[in-house]
Structures are given as C-alpha cells and as structure tokens.
Amino acid sequence: MTSFSQELRQWPVDRVRHFIRSMNRPELVARALTGGNLTTGDFAALLSPAAATHLETMARRAALLTRRRFGRIMQMYAPLYVSNHCVNSCLYCGFNCRNRVERTKLTVAEAEAEAAVLARQGFRHLLLVSGEDRRAVPVDYFVRLVRKLQAKFASVAIELYPLEEAEYRALVEAGVDSLTLYQETYQEEEYEKFHPAGPKRDFSQRLGSAERAARAGITFLGVGALLGLADWRIDSFYTGLHARWLTRHYWRQQASVSFPRLRQATGGFAPPQPVSDAELVQIICAQRLFLPDAGLVLSTREPSGLRDRLVALGITRISAGSKTTPGGYSRDHGGEPQFAVQDQRSPAEVRQALRRQGFDPVDKDWDAAYH
Numbered sequence: 001m002t003s004f005s006q007e008l009r010q011w012p013v014d015r016v017r018h019f020i021r022s023m024n025r026p027e028l029v030a031r032a033l034t035g036g037n038l039t040t041g042d043f044a045a046l047l048s049p050a051a052a053t054h055l056e057t058m059a060r061r062a063a064l065l066t067r068r069r070f071g072r073i074m075q076m077y078a079p080l081y082v083s084n085h086c087v088n089s090c091l092y093c094g095f096n097c098r099n100r101v102e103r104t105k106l107t108v109a110e111a112e113a114e115a116a117v118l119a120r121q122g123f124r125h126l127l128l129v130s131g132e133d134r135r136a137v138p139v140d141y142f143v144r145l146v147r148k149l150q151a152k153f154a155s156v157a158i159e160l161y162p163l164e165e166a167e168y169r170a171l172v173e174a175g176v177d178s179l180t181l182y183q184e185t186y187q188e189e190e191y192e193k194f195h196p197a198g199p200k201r202d203f204s205q206r207l208g209s210a211e212r213a214a215r216a217g218i219t220f221l222g223v224g225a226l227l228g229l230a231d232w233r234i235d236s237f238y239t240g241l242h243a244r245w246l247t248r249h250y251w252r253q254q255a256s257v258s259f260p261r262l263r264q265a266t267g268g269f270a271p272p273q274p275v276s277d278a279e280l281v282q283i284i285c286a287q288r289l290f291l292p293d294a295g296l297v298l299s300t301r302e303p304s305g306l307r308d309r310l311v312a313l314g315i316t317r318i319s320a321g322s323k324t325t326p327g328g329y330s331r332d333h334g335g336e337p338q339f340a341v342q343d344q345r346s347p348a349e350v351r352q353a354l355r356r357q358g359f360d361p362v363d364k365d366w367d368a369a370y371h
C-alpha cells in the first residue's frame with residue numbers, strides 16, 4: 001500500500017499555490033457549487049479568493065449536505081489534559097519546553113477523578129490530551145488509564161505524541177477508538193521553522209501517525225492544520241487531501257477534520273498569518289463540500305457567538321466547558337493553559353444553545369457497540 005507521504009510529494013507547495021491561483025475564477029467556484037462529487041480542482045476553487053464572494057451559497061450547500069448525511073445530531077466531547085510536560089519547543093504553544101510554566105502530570109487516579117467530573121456533566125466521549133514526554137507519560141500510562149476509563153465512556157480518543165503501530169495497537173486493546181493528531185502545517189519548510197527542537201521536528205514520523213493508527217485498528221482518524229501558522233489555503237488543501245486519502249485507503253475508518261485557529265500563546269507568539277472569521281467560514285464550508293462524509297470538529301478555541309454560527313455550516317462534533325490545564329476540572333491550580341478557551345459557557349449552556357438551533361446534542365452514540 002502507498003502512503004500519504006507519497007501523495008504529498010506529488011503536490012509540492014509551489015504546485016498547490018499555482019493550482020489554487022489557476023482556479024481563482026468566479027465561474028470555477030460557481031461550477032464547484034453546482035456539481036456532485038468535488039474534484040481537487042473544485043476544492044481548490046472553493047479555497048481560492050474568488051470563493052469569498054460565494055460564502056452564502058457555500059454555507060447553504062454545506063449545511064444541506066451535512067443535514068442529509070448526519071441529520072441534526074451534534075456529538076459532544078470534552079478534552080482531558082493529563083500532562084503538560086513536553087520536550088518539544090513548538091513556537092506557538094504555551095507548553096513549549098522553553099516556557100517557564102508549572103509542569104503537572106496527573107496520576108492515573110487523578111485523571112480518573114477528572115474524568116468522573118466530566119462524566120457527571122454528561123460527557124461520554126473523552127479526548128485524552130498530553131504534551132510529548134515519554135518519560136513523564138509513557139504509553140503504558142495511557143494503557144492503564146484507558147483500561148480504567150473505557151467502561152465509563154462510549155469513546156476514548158487520544159491526542160498524544162506520534163506512536164508506533166504496536167503502541168497504537170496496545171491502546172486499541174485497552175479501549176481507544178479515536179485519534180486526533182494535527183500535522184500543524186503540511187508545508188515542510190514552514191514546519192521546520194516552527195519546530196526548532198525535539199522529536200517533533202520529524203515531519204514524516206508525524207505525517208504517518210494516522211496511517212499507523214488505522215493499521216492498528218483505531219476507527220476515527222482526526223487530522224488538521226493549525227490555522228494561522230502558514231498560508232491557510234495551502235494547508236487546508238493538504239488537510240482535505242489527507243482526510244480523503246485516509247478515507248479511500250482505510251474504508252473501515254472515518255476521517256475527521258478539525259479547525260484549530262491560533263491565538264496568542266504564552267511566550268508572546270502571534271500567529272504569522274492570521275485567519276479571519278470569514279476565512280474560517282470558507283475553510284469549513286470547502287472541507288464539508290469536498291469531504292461529505294467526514295466528521296468536522298470545532299473546539300472551544302472559538303468564542304460562543306461565532307461557534308453558534310459555525311455549527312450550522314457542517315460541524316458534527318464540538319467540545320464544551322473545556323479546561324486546557326492538567327487537573328483543570330477538579331481543581332483550580334491557576335496553571336498556564338495550552339490555549340485560552342474562548343467559549344466559556346458550561347456544557348449545559350452549550351447543549352441548550354444547540355437545541356435552540358434545532359440540533360440534537362448527543363453524548364453517547366452507538367458507534368462503539370457497532371464497531
């Protein structure tokens with residue numbers, strides 16, 4: 001079987017830039033909005049500047065397509081940060097090993113207590129998040145934790161450092177069914193700039209993670225790029241290609257796309273290529289139209305008013321009431337968060353807002369039993 005890295009080599013950054021430029025024509029955007037299955041050319045047109053004047057049509061079509069494929073269901077999940085120890089120095093992240101922040105690692109019992117808080121709030125889908133430090137939080141730690149959690153949650157997802165296939169398999173056997181791993185940027189030269197030291201410098205190792213996870217039996221594969229780091233049109237194009245490639249090569253799995261938009265982080269990092277609200281709308285709609293069956297995920301990085309508008313465009317999964325410090329749910333130790341949560345509403349308030357818009361927020365689905 002080929003790997004996505006081979007496909008990526010077919011699409012060097014300059015080719016993608018020129019390709020999007022060549023599709024930057026209103027008639028090509030209009031064509032993309034009337035066809036059925038979108039080609040890569042249609043997708044490039046929807047990501048081009050010419051699509052900015054078609055946002056209303058894009059939004060209507062994206063919403064309609066999502067309702068047809070997913071109904072009014074909105075899957076709820078909560079992140080659980082277990083450790084902010086990290087050996088990497090990603091310039092945009094508050095947990096960067098060069099930042100002087102209080103470092104915390106939850107014991108398995110402490111993490112269980114955090115999960116219990118989330119279970120009481122009604123969550124049945126949990127996302128375990130950790131910085132990269134194999135000594136502080138080895139794979140075995142997650143295996144032990146997931147074994148404890150899997151009976152209480154319908155789905156346990158991980159957002160960890162890249163693992164080997166056998167390690168993913170051990171986590172699947174413990175009860176993990178979902179992976180989230182952003183490439184940050186698919187543009188390798190840019191990637192090197194933002195990851196000056198640590199194991200995360202290995203672009204290829206990160207890129208192959210979703211494939212190793214799929215081979216190990218992880219069912220849900222989440223990809224994404226950090227919006228604001230590099231040219232969002234190019235990174236969104238690659239993200240769509242990646243999700244489509246995973247879907248085509250691992251048909252038993254479901255790919256999903258997240259839209260993490262960068263904000264100011266500890267250490268004074270400002271996003272070099274900020275993404276506006278209108279551009280975020282364009283990205284979400286373009287991904288939905290290109291990937292009709294993909295899950296689209298929105299976190300609490302976005303403020304409440306904007307989230308309420310974005311969910312209608314094609315989002316199928318959202319978090320609520322998130323804390324981005326280890327131990328943040330059961331105690332307020334004032335630690336530095338990985339990113340500032342913008343939507344400060346409680347999970348109950350988010351569910352209410354979704355119901356007001358006609359959505360059916362669900363904490364448990366039957367995927368676990370089905371698979």
Ligand code: SF4
Binds near residue numbers: 086088090095131
């Ligand atoms: S983004 Fe992840 S790997 Fe990078 S510094 Fe932050 S926690 Fe560490």
